Amino acid sequence: MLKIRPCSNIIHHYQLRSSSVSINRLTNDEISAHRLRVYAKERQTQMERIRRVEKIEVDVHDPIQSKKLLMNKNLSTPYNCAQHLSSVLVDRSCLALIDDKYIWDINRPLERDCTLKFLHFMEDKCQEQNRAYWRTCSFIIGYILQTAFKSNNYLELCSFPPPQFQFGSFVYDAKLNLGDWQPNRDDLRCLSIQAYKLRDLNLRFESLNISKRVAEEMFSYDRYKLAQIPHMLRLISPDDNQPRLTVYKMGDCHVDITRGPLISSTKQIGRFEFSAIHQIDVPSYGEQMQRVQALSIPNQLHLHYWTFDYLLERAKKLNRSSIPSLPKINSPLSKIEQVQ
Amino acid sequence: MSNLSTRTLRVTVPHAIRSKITGGGQNARHEKIKAILGELFRHERIEGYIRTHDETRQYAERLIELAKKYGDQHVGTMQLMDYWVNDKDLIHKVFKVYVPRYTNTIGPYTNSYRLPIKYGEFKFPHIPRQNIVLEMKDNPYPRIIPDPRNYSNILTNVLLNEARKEYRTERNNRNEKKDK
Numbered sequence: 148m149l150k151i152r153p154c155s156n157i158i159h160h161y162q163l164r165s166s167s168v169s170i171n172r173l174t175n176d177e178i179s180a181h182r183l184r185v186y187a188k189e190r191q192t193q194m195e196r197i198r199r200v201e202k203i204e205v206d207v208h209d210p211i212q213s214k215k216l217l218m219n220k221n222l223s224t225p226y227n228c229a230q231h232l233s234s235v236l237v238d239r240s241c242l243a244l245i246d247d248k249y250i251w252d253i254n255r256p257l258e259r260d261c262t263l264k265f266l267h268f269m270e271d272k273c274q275e276q277n278r279a280y281w282r283t284c285s286f287i288i289g290y291i292l293q294t295a296f297k298s299n300n301y302l303e304l305c306s307f308p309p310p311q312f313q314f315g316s317f318v319y320d321a322k323l324n325l326g327d328w329q330p331n332r333d334d335l336r337c338l339s340i341q342a343y344k345l346r347d348l349n350l351r352f353e354s355l356n357i358s359k360r361v362a363e364e365m366f367s368y369d370r371y372k373l374a375q376i377p378h379m380l381r382l383i384s385p386d387d388n389q390p391r392l393t394v395y396k397m398g399d400c401h402v403d404i405t406r407g408p409l410i411s412s413t414k415q416i417g418r419f420e421f422s423a424i425h426q427i428d429v430p431s432y433g434e435q436m437q438r439v440q441a442l443s444i445p446n447q448l449h450l451h452y453w454t455f456d457y458l459l460e461r462a463k464k465l466n467r468s469s470i471p472s473l474p475k476i477n478s479p480l481s482k483i484e485q486v487q
Numbered sequence: 488m489s490n491l492s493t494r495t496l497r498v499t500v501p502h503a504i505r506s507k508i509t510g511g512g513q514n515a516r517h518e519k520i521k522a523i524l525g526e527l528f529r530h531e532r533i534e535g536y537i538r539t540h541d542e543t544r545q546y547a548e549r550l551i552e553l554a555k556k557y558g559d560q561h562v563g564t565m566q567l568m569d570y571w572v573n574d575k576d577l578i579h580k581v582f583k584v585y586v587p588r589y590t591n592t593i594g595p596y597t598n599s600y601r602l603p604i605k606y607g608e609f610k611f612p613h614i615p616r617q618n619i620v621l622e623m624k625d626n627p628y629p630r631i632i633p634d635p636r637n638y639s640n641i642l643t644n645v646l647l648n649e650a651r652k653e654y655r656t657e658r659n660n661r662n663e664k665k666d667k
Binding site for chain 1: 638641642643645647649650652653
């Protein structure tokens with residue numbers, strides 16, 4: 148019989164080693180709380196900007212129920228629209244399609260009159276959903292790495308490449324600062340259990356567009372994230388004509404930079420297994436990092452355990468997707484022009 | 488007529504005792520099958536008792552298979568058609584409609600679907616009367632089971648496809664090394 152150690156063992160194991168390293172530094176929990184505090188403050192100020200509740204007309208096209216709904220501008224989300232229609236839509240929709248063109252997060256407020264379609268994982272064309280799902284899973288790895296280990300073991304998250312299905316796994320690149328630790332099967336299993344706990348918590352993903360100043364305040368303790376901020380500034384807000392970037396928050400637990408879109412909530416995770424942790428060399432930062440790999444499928448899709456184990460064996464190979472790098476540019480504005 | 492031959496039937500052969508399908512002996516059985524065959528060729532989608540209709544299905548398959556193979560100039564085929572099809576205008580339909588329609592079809596030319604048993608409608612309470620729908624393939628009516636959805640893009644299938652590709656390339660590389 149397989150004996151699974153309790154999850155705290157990983158943490159206990161590295162207690163002595165990590166405590167000597169990080170005496171002067173903030174703990175991971177404090178850094179995480181700082182990010183959440185800045186996020187909450189920024190969200191508060193953005194919400195205060197909405198002085199008057201205006202109505203918009205949302206035309207929902209769905210095989211389950213088609214209806215015209217009168218929603219609140221900049222307040223109501225596609226999730227609220229789904230709540231008016233059917234619990235099936237609430238549970239299974241992961242993305243929304245606006246005006247048949249734009250992919251929209253389920254939890255992002257609607258901005259104008261539009262038509263709306265709900266997307267799930269079993270559609271004919273579900274490339275966008277698949278990509279959003281694995282992006283979300285990479286996001287979740289970041290959270291699990293921050294919380295699974297002892298809080299005073301200083302851990303630096305770097306970034307994750309866009310999901311690529313030919314490599315069979317999604318990744319997060321981070322500096323774990325655990326020396327030459329090689330995780331065995333039980334350790335990986337303990338990490339996976341953290342993901343299954345998230346599934347029960349049903350945490351929702353919210354997005355927020357923030358300016359460079361706020362972003363630098365939010366990620367002031369993460370040196371990798373600070374270096375990335377100029378490259379992630381893409382959106383130009385109509386209010387003050389400044390470039391902005393998108394951050395996502397999971398429940399009240401974790402904030403990270405990602406371009407999105409992400410899925411609706413952690414309830415949609417089906418199986419989630421960590422497969423391997425590899426050492427990689429990152430020339431642009433000039434350091435060694437760890438590439439944490441995992442495999443996951445949504446709750447809506449079912450797979451035989453033999454097949455899943457076969458895919459998991461494949462996911463143990465080193466994922467060859469792009470290594471985190473910083474493109475050399477003179478100013479952030481030139482990058483924005485390129486994108487547009 | 489003895490040298491008529493086709494491939495084996497591509498439909499499941501029912502295991503009911505054939506003489507007991509209808510009362511009245513061999514002649515009555517043939518008359519019943521002829522009647523259902525005429526209905527099937529004329530309307531292209533019919534509904535009825537599973538025993539008789541499953542039996543008729545084999546005859547329809549065999550007739551179309553022969554018509555495809557030998558054409559309308561063959562004596563033996565035409566004699567068979569003449570015997571099994573009561574309404575003679577349907578023989579024209581077989582050669583002018585069904586044979587061109589199924590030139591590229593290999594498999595069975597008919598579909599059958601079981602219908603739900605309606606309790607209380609059958610005479611003997613302990614023998615439910617199972618009805619089926621029998622139809623010619625590619626008929627102009629709307630489909631009985633709606634179009635199957637395309638699941639090739641869902642995440643699990645995408646991952647399995649990639650795994651399959653990798654496995655095949657690895658196997659080919661191994662074979663090439665062996666050949667050298």
